[in-house]
Amino acid sequence: MVCESWKAKLDTYLDGELPAEEMRTFDAHVRGCVSCAADALTRVQMKRAIQVTGKRFTPSAEFRKRIQQSIAPKPQRSFRLTWILAAAAVVLVAAALTTTYMATRSARNQVSRDEVSRNQASRNQVFSEIADLHVATLASASPVDVVSTDRHTVKPWFQGKIPFAFNLPELENTQFSLVGGRMAYLDQTPGAHLIYDVRKHHISVFIFQERALPPSLSAKSTSAKSALGADDNSLASTDLPFNMETWNQGGLRYFVIGDASSADIDGLARLLKAAS
Amino acid sequence: MPHFERLYNFACWLTQDRLEAEDLVQETYAKALKGFSSFQPGTNFRAWIYKILRNTFLTSRTGLKATATVPLDPEDEEEILPSVSETPESILLQRSDGQLLEQAMEQLPVAYREVLLLCEVEEMSYQEIAATLAIPIGTVMSRLSRARKALRDDLRVRLQKR
Numbered sequence: 001m002v003c004e005s006w007k008a009k010l011d012t013y014l015d016g017e018l019p020a021e022e023m024r025t026f027d028a029h030v031r032g033c034v035s036c037a038a039d040a041l042t043r044v045q046m047k048r049a050i051q052v053t054g055k056r057f058t059p060s061a062e063f064r065k066r067i068q069q070s071i072a073p074k075p076q077r078s079f080r081l082t083w084i085l086a087a088a089a090v091v092l093v094a095a096a097l098t099t100t101y102m103a104t105r106s107a108r109n110q111v112s113r114d115e116v117s118r119n120q121a122s123r124n125q126v127f128s129e130i131a132d133l134h135v136a137t138l139a140s141a142s143p144v145d146v147v148s149t150d151r152h153t154v155k156p157w158f159q160g161k162i163p164f165a166f167n168l169p170e171l172e173n174t175q176f177s178l179v180g181g182r183m184a185y186l187d188q189t190p191g192a193h194l195i196y197d198v199r200k201h202h203i204s205v206f207i208f209q210e211r212a213l214p215p216s217l218s219a220k221s222t223s224a225k226s227a228l229g230a231d232d233n234s235l236a237s238t239d240l241p242f243n244m245e246t247w248n249q250g251g252l253r254y255f256v257i258g259d260a261s262s263a264d265i266d267g268l269a270r271l272l273k274a275a276s
Numbered sequence: 277m278p279h280f281e282r283l284y285n286f287a288c289w290l291t292q293d294r295l296e297a298e299d300l301v302q303e304t305y306a307k308a309l310k311g312f313s314s315f316q317p318g319t320n321f322r323a324w325i326y327k328i329l330r331n332t333f334l335t336s337r338t339g340l341k342a343t344a345t346v347p348l349d350p351e352d353e354e355e356i357l358p359s360v361s362e363t364p365e366s367i368l369l370q371r372s373d374g375q376l377l378e379q380a381m382e383q384l385p386v387a388y389r390e391v392l393l394l395c396e397v398e399e400m401s402y403q404e405i406a407a408t409l410a411i412p413i414g415t416v417m418s419r420l421s422r423a424r425k426a427l428r429d430d431l432r433v434r435l436q437k438r
Contacts, residue, residue, distance in 0.1 A: 015420075054289070058284070070302065071305050139321075
């Protein structure tokens with residue numbers, strides 16, 4: 001009966017949630033009290049039994065794959081499939097139009113419009129992959145492989161890992177800070193992924209070789225600003241409310257993306273442009 | 277995919293149906309991805325994603341049914357002292373009857389089942405559980421205590437029946 005007050009706290013003690021001082025007192029008590037020690041033992045065994053019983057469901061490989069596909073950056077195959085579908089849609093639309101409407105003129109207009117929308121779809125696909133890379137990285141337990149705020153540490157880390165070199169801006173007296181970097185792959189091309197912070201927002205900067213990327217990107221003039229999700233062809237992930245800026249400079253394609261304000265994205269883009 | 281297997285296991289315990297659990301996990305990841313900007317870096321990611329899963333469950337048909345039929349525990353009630361006179365644990369463990377425990381856990385009201393799983397299976401701290409369930413730590417402790425008592429009582433009844 002003396003132990004009543006101890007026993008009331010036994011579970012909290014075994015969960016390791018008593019204040020440190022009380023934990024120590026409890027330790028000492030359990031060592032000396034047979035009744036409490038026996039109770040503690042059975043409860044620990046019960047905790048273990050619940051733990052074992054509680055871990056009884058494992059997901060099927062099929063389900064794992066399905067989830068992976070729904071959240072991972074889109075694989076190359078689906079990229080190609082989108083092209084085929086887009087091309088098929090183009091053919092169907094063109095055929096329907098030619099047979100029903102004013103044959104020659106309408107058809108000619110459609111072809112050029114298709115060309116534009118195909119470029120647009122491909123560009124959106126790339127933007128979508130960039131957005132996915134950005135989100136997947138931030139969700140990762142270790143978002144960066146080289147952790148440093150020093151550009152002179154981060155930049156050399158990429159030596160021998162990517163087939164090009166780039167310059168990073170000096171950030172002193174700016175609101176931006178460098179978090180670190182990691183490798184990124186877009187369209188099976190290696191590139192650099194840098195993460196910057198601005199007022200608790202994370203911004204990703206991706207740098208790839210322009211010639212390794214789909215030509216649709218360079219078809220558009222530099223500094224294309226995109227509010228993702230504006231296009232009907234875009235995939236679900238492009239609905240993410242990110243601001244993004246992309247441009248080509250010295251044969252390199254830059255993407256700056258994040259949920260920071262467009263002014264911040266633009267600010268970082270300017271610094272990068274000035275440094276290159 | 278962070279916490280995938282654990283989330284799935286937790287979803288199975290909540291829904292008690294594998295297909296429903298798959299839908300729940302899928303919806304959770306979709307919501308997490310979509311609302312990632314609402315996640316504040318530096319805060320607990322695990323609590324955040326479990327919270328999404330749980331909220332999604334609670335608004336599902338099964339979730340609404342499960343919570344509607346069970347009156348929630350009176351949180352401000354006096355702490356119930358755990359019974360010490362009998363220990364169904366020891367009898368259970370002697371018999372090493374895992375099936376009995378499984379049934380008892382399945383029969384627990386959702387509010388008890390989830391808090392017990394987060395503590396014992398997910399090994400979350402009270403703080404993390406409080407963040408996941410959006411309740412104060414004091415409530416975590418009292419609910420956990422009631423859940424354990426309910427499990428013990430249920431086990432005792434089941435053992436007597438055998």
